[in-house]
Amino acid sequence: MHVRHLRDLLADEARTKALIKEHNGVFCDFCRQRITVQTLQLLFKLAEEAQLKEKIDAMFRGDKINSTEGRAVLHVATRARRDQEICVDGHNVVPEVWEVLDKINEFSTKVRNGEWLGVTGKPIKNVVAVGIGGSFLGPLFVHTALRTEATAHAAAGGRVLRFLANVDPIDVARALDGLQQEETLVVIISKTFTTAETMLNARTLRTWLTTELGQDAVAKHMVAVSTNIELVKAFGIDPNNTFGFWDWVGGRYSVCSAVGILPLALQYGFDIMEQFLLGANDIDEHFLSAPFESNLPVLLGLLSVWNVSFLGYPSRAILPYCQALSKLAPHIQQVSMESNGKGVDMNGKPLPFDSGELDFGEPGTNGQHSFYQLIHQGRVVPCDFIGIVRSQQSVYLKGEIVSNHDELMCNFFAQADALAYGKGPVQLRSENVPDHLIPHKTFSGNRPSLSIMLPELSAYQVGQLLALYEHRVAVQGFIWGINSFDQWGVELGKVLASKVRMAAAVR
Template sequence: MSIKYENLDTLKAFKELRAVETSVDLKEELTRERILRYSAPAGGGLTYNYAAKAVNDEIVGILQKLSDEQQLVAKYKEVLNGEFINTGENRKVLHHLTRGQLGSDVTFEDKNLRDFYVEQQNRIREFSSKVHKGEIKGSTGKQLDTVVQIGIGGSDLGPRAMYLALENIYDVEMEGHFISNVDPDDANAVLGRLNFETTLFVLVSKSGTTQETLANRNFVLEKTRQAHIHGFNPSKHMVAVTSETSPLAGSDEYLDSFYMDDFIGGRYSSTSAVGGVVLSLAFGSEVFDQFLAGANDADRAALELDLRKNAALMDAMIGVYERNILGYGQTAVLPYSQALSRFPAHLQQMDMESNGKSVNRRGEPLNYQTGPVIFGEPGTNGQHSFYQLLHQGTDIVPLQFIGFKDSQIPFDLDYEGSTSQQKLKANLVAQIVAFAKGKEDKNSNKNFAGQRPSSLIYGLQLTARSLGALLAHFENKVLFQGFVWNVNSFDQEGVQLGKVLAKQVLAGGDAMDEALKAFSDLLEI
């Protein structure tokens, strides 16, 4: 099959989609039959339900045509088969390889790269086991019981979100902390709680030159020096996660080094050594293996051509319909699980850094909208925060709910005839229906127009396997949408400009323009 990369507005199916005159009245059409029928398997025991989305069989049928015309699954297979998909940096995109082979549908031939990831996973498994058994101790002979990840962006957001999602349901082998912001208050707040003799630091920088990360490394080293611990050797308390070509690789300043490569972007690196080291140390490699297995489940599910059987693809296509036909510019991610408190923040980076583009893969300006603004908080907290605007504001914001039948921790309390978990699920269900159906009232201040679309991803319980599937679902959704919009979802030039100017501010001299100098004076830099 010849793969073509075309702009969305040149496609026959998109023109057909724009011509659709039917609208979906969720007040009338959100029925039990529709709820049971409008679902797609997402892998890892998860199901994606889109009954409360403003689509019907006709629209879904055209979305299927659009997916086929834009060759989305074929392009997904090109990613899996090691093609140079990242056109901006002329790189492959290989984060899927970190979680296993995908069967006969994928013909990836470069076994060396898969072997490289397996080798790193085995090295991480062996290292974490030795730390847990006490075969690797701190420099003063004490058992290591705390792990601190030092990184920023994808080296922090994903691993931090995953750690918080798992710490309640699994035995914690090592307590985890994260330092990311170059703000000294961040590092000071974490370091003030640590016993350096029993702490292992994980320094994460693919390039080995990330300014904020190296600044925080030096901050940590200075703090350990000031502690004046007899016999303390900082090189025995820090490992590096980096590329094999970075200045950090194999350095005597680190206890060990674990590797990733340029084919895995930071925001897609949670299933690589970037997440693997800290999560394996925190919970054990068996838990991390389950996490990878769940991601692999979702990756397999994303190979399905039929939109109704492919949750990531359906989620992506409905998102395109909402963005480019209905004109909705934001999406709220609303997990009804406190364990997913930082998951929306991770999705902010993954989605907005990937598809926040205004030119296509050839560098040509686009005439249509691309990635939406992503935000979110866990329910029920969000209900007492920003749901007012979601229910009655002038903008319609599509919603993505996430929920689980069972809580992670078995203890619960029956209060006023129901448990806390039952109350949580009741609020989740009530919000979906309230957003869709609304409520008429003669008092306009109490009138709810409804017609606010939402989806629901749900499963039995948030475990390592379902978490891996949840992560991969959204990764694949973003990938599919990038292909629909014909953008390169795997570079991030917009991140670089501010870094360059920050260096000019710090360097001073003639390079600074008037605006930089003025702001620098305000902050006395």
């Protein structure tokens, strides 16, 4: 489909103003998308026909919209305020959520202030979180985002948080490098306590602890996040040291449950993590109640559908101009591609179109020296540019024209314009570029992007950003008519690996 070039669309000031939206400090600029105001109205009509509002309401209402597994989809309940009511099967689950959060608060406070000691009497200063997939990528994203934020950094006070996900023994070695058993707490994160990779890593770390400290070490140096109390107990962990969550929390949506909040609270303190939860809750409320015309997750989701299903662009680059967001793209890869990489609709019928996006990304300006060549002069890849107004770190060198952060943001603004406007032969000739080089230096432009701006990157804004992307993915799935909340495609390889494992054991 061909519409007017973006350089012409951007000349329309009224259109530009109409495509810049804001909610509670989060600015989204959609004017470099290949749409008109009329296009947006047609997308709203599509949303109406797909019953988007009804599907959003059903999710928040606790209906079992994950039909293949017979489950509600209520990650929003994991960051609900105490005064909210969110029900599953007519039962308000918010008090249960806060019972777990209060337990995390109590436990993390004891560990951080030295009330909870290891078996040799030393305080715990290191935490290794063992989990894979959603039990790893979301918490790692949040941890990476907060490491250099001033308040969080001060609260960490020299503590160490590491993650062990890969069953590769190299990952084990790196996770444990330099750590002393007597100062280390291991958090095993597995909903069923049967995930093969996680449980092998858990047994490996149990051996690492008990070889040095004796069998009593498990009681003081290992805790669990799981729904399977019996297997936790069989593993040797005291059920009282288990932090639960629920089957209506999908793995890739679980960072706001004990999966993420326990290890993160041990590192940064519960107060900071509560701010993270409030940020996510803010976007949840906005997503549920705001009209579509100003609803940021809805607009993001509809424009992704536009780019994928109408303009035929299957991929998306997530480009945060903030090194603290370096793990955003890997996390959203799972949230998006595991959710919407489906071949059938809700009724099991083959889709007549491809669903999902191919997500990748790298922080600017690193990405500019990596794959930006392709997105400027090769394939068209819609881009998400994410910028922060006030950096977590302020550096200004005497004699430099701009600060380091301002230099970063100059690139943030320039790249979006370069993709939109491009550079043609007439301009190149005016710059005396030789004719034989003009085809090589021509930029077609007309390449869509959007910009998300946050005032700063504190725990609250990290929560907002997380929820923004989670709900964007849900909108896409609701429009495409697929189940974004199961992941049967993960299962076949796991089953076959189990058969190979058994065959190897026989040999």
